[in-house]
Amino acid sequence: MHAWPASEVPALPGKGRDLQIHDTATQGTITLAPGPVARIYVCGITPYDATHIGHAATYNAFDLVQRVWLDTKRQVVYVQNVTDVDDPLLERALRDNQDWTELAERETALFREDMTALRMLPPQHYIGAVEAIPGIVPLVERLRDAGAAYELDGDVYFSVESDPNFGKVSNLDAEAMRLLSAERGGDPDRAGKKNPLDPMLWMAARPGEPSWDGGSLGRGRPGWHIECVAIALDHLGMTFDIQGGGSDLAFPHHEMGASHAQVLTGEFPMAKAYVHAGMVALHGEKMSKSKGNLVFVSALRRAGVDPAAIRLALLSHHYRADWEWTDEVLAEAVARLERWRAAVSRPDGIPADDLVEEVRGALSDDLNAPAALAVVDRWVERQIATDGDDESAPGLVSRTVDALLGVAL
Template sequence: MHAWPASEVPALPGKGRDLQIHDTATQGTITLAPGPVARIYVCGITPYDATHIGHAATYNAFDLVQRVWLDTKRQVHYVQNVTDVDDPLLERALRDNLDWTELAERETALFREDMTALRMLPPQQYIGAVEAIPGIVPLVERLRDAGAAYELDGDIYFSVESDANFGKVSNLDAEAMRLLSAERGGDPERPGKKNPLDPMLWMAARPGEPSWEGASLGRGRPGWHIECVAIALDHLGMGFDIQGGGSDLAFPHHEMGASHAQVLTGEFPMAKAYVHAGMVALHGEKMSKSKGNLVFVSALRRAGVDPAAIRLALLSHHYRADWEWTDEVLEQAVARLERWRAAVSRPDGLPADALVEEVREALANDLDAPAALAAVDRWVDAQNASDGDDESAPGLVSRTVDALLGVAL
């Protein structure tokens, strides 16, 4: 599966700062100082109802991570998956009388278009669950053969008790885990499971549903968590720098994935930092497919909204915050974009070297994009209030905003 084209990232004078970021597992801020190649895995979409603003906010956060690392003169190895076979996708295809592969391909293509328009840097590997199945099957077999997995009516479940570090990603108690498991795709009430929290690794073939040969596992399809583990281990290995996604993935998805990987490799932790973006609401409720209260990037683009304004709307909120999408949020972003473009369109301006460092400092401090926007606002206000004579300043501001914030002026 291919990703989307990369926009050029301008080089800035000097060098950026190492990233300090909030780690869900330790519940504190840690400083990441990767080697020459920084490694990041971000969980991708299940391709139906793409791309809504909640998606865009999440991928914007991890695009900032990449830009901060690139500014430190590192390379970035970024991997993202597409869960192109799963119950919600099959249910939507059935509801809309569509072939599930047709739905997945259509929505994945739309996601690529939206990511391109928003200038999100693409992953080096963009892997679908279906194409990952040949690598998933042997991992499930290894877990089963090691006694970390068991069969139940043809399905294969992972035993969470096989990982001594289970629970160290989300830091939730058993009751909270059980409630979230039921809410987020698990089946804690299924009779016969050793532990209600045990997640499915391999679902035996069901009538009328897609399935694949699974060697000694029989025909079936993979569970959600093992999909990401197989892709991450194959392309990044253990101990990569950031495992990222929305805050609703901390449990069960990232918790279970970490346990799968830790049992498979005998190493801990799977990732140095677990980083989670906040949820976006609409009309007072979290934006979600199940509620249908979605604002789509493609719909905004069709209505003539500049993608740079959409991106500024996302950047105006801290990535970890839960916030609400409103017309006012977008209107403010459109006005900000107009002010910025007018300020950098002048032939000369006020010196901007200090601004570059302010934006760098803000983003290195747990991706504080609102502080970075405020720094640019101050330069723009000063630029509009006085006459500067630095011919290089407007260009430097434009490159800074492009390189670090992903907004083309």
């Protein structure tokens, strides 16, 4: 599966700072200092309702991670999946009387268009669940053969008790896990499971649903969590730098995935940091497909909204915060974009060397994008109010905003 084209990232003078970021597993801020190559895995969409503002906010956060790392002169290996076969996708296709593969392909294409418009840097490896199945099957077989998985009416389940580190990503108690499992795609009440929290690794073929050859597992399709594990281990190995996604993925998805990988490899942890973006609400409720309260990037673009303004609206909220999308949020972003563009369009201006370092400092401090915007705002205010004589300043500000914030002025 191909990703989307990359926008050019301007080089800035000097060198960026190592990233300090909040780690869900330790509930503290850690400093990530990768070697010459930084490694990140971000969970992708299930392609049936792309791309809403909640999606965009999540991918914007991890785009900032890449930009901070690139500014430190590191290479970045970024991997993202597409869950192009799963119950919600099949249910939507059935509801709308569509072929599920056509629905997935169309929504994935729309997602690519939106990511391109928002200038999100693409992953080097963009992998669909379907194309990953040949690598998933042997992992499930290994877990089963090692006694870490068991069969139940043809389905194969992972035993969470096989991982002594299970629970160390989300740090939730058993009852909270059980409630979230039921809410987020698990089946804790299924009779015959060894532990209510055990997640499915391989679903035996169901009538009328797609299935693939699973070797000794029989025909079926993969569970949700093992999909990302297979892709991550194949392209990143263990103990990569960041496992990322929305905060609703901490449990069960990232918790279960970590356990799968740790049992398979005997190594701990799967990722050095588990990083989660907050949820975006509309009209007082979290944006969700089930509620239907979604604002789509493509709809905003069709209405003539500049994608740079959409991106500034996302950047105006800290990535870990839960926040609400409103007309006022967008209007403020549009006005900010106009001010910034007017300021950098002048032939000369006030010096901006301090601005570069201040933006770097804000982003290296747990991706504090609102603080970075405030730095640029202050320069813009002085630039508009003062006659400067630094001919290089407007261009330096424009390149800084482009390289570190992904906004083209």
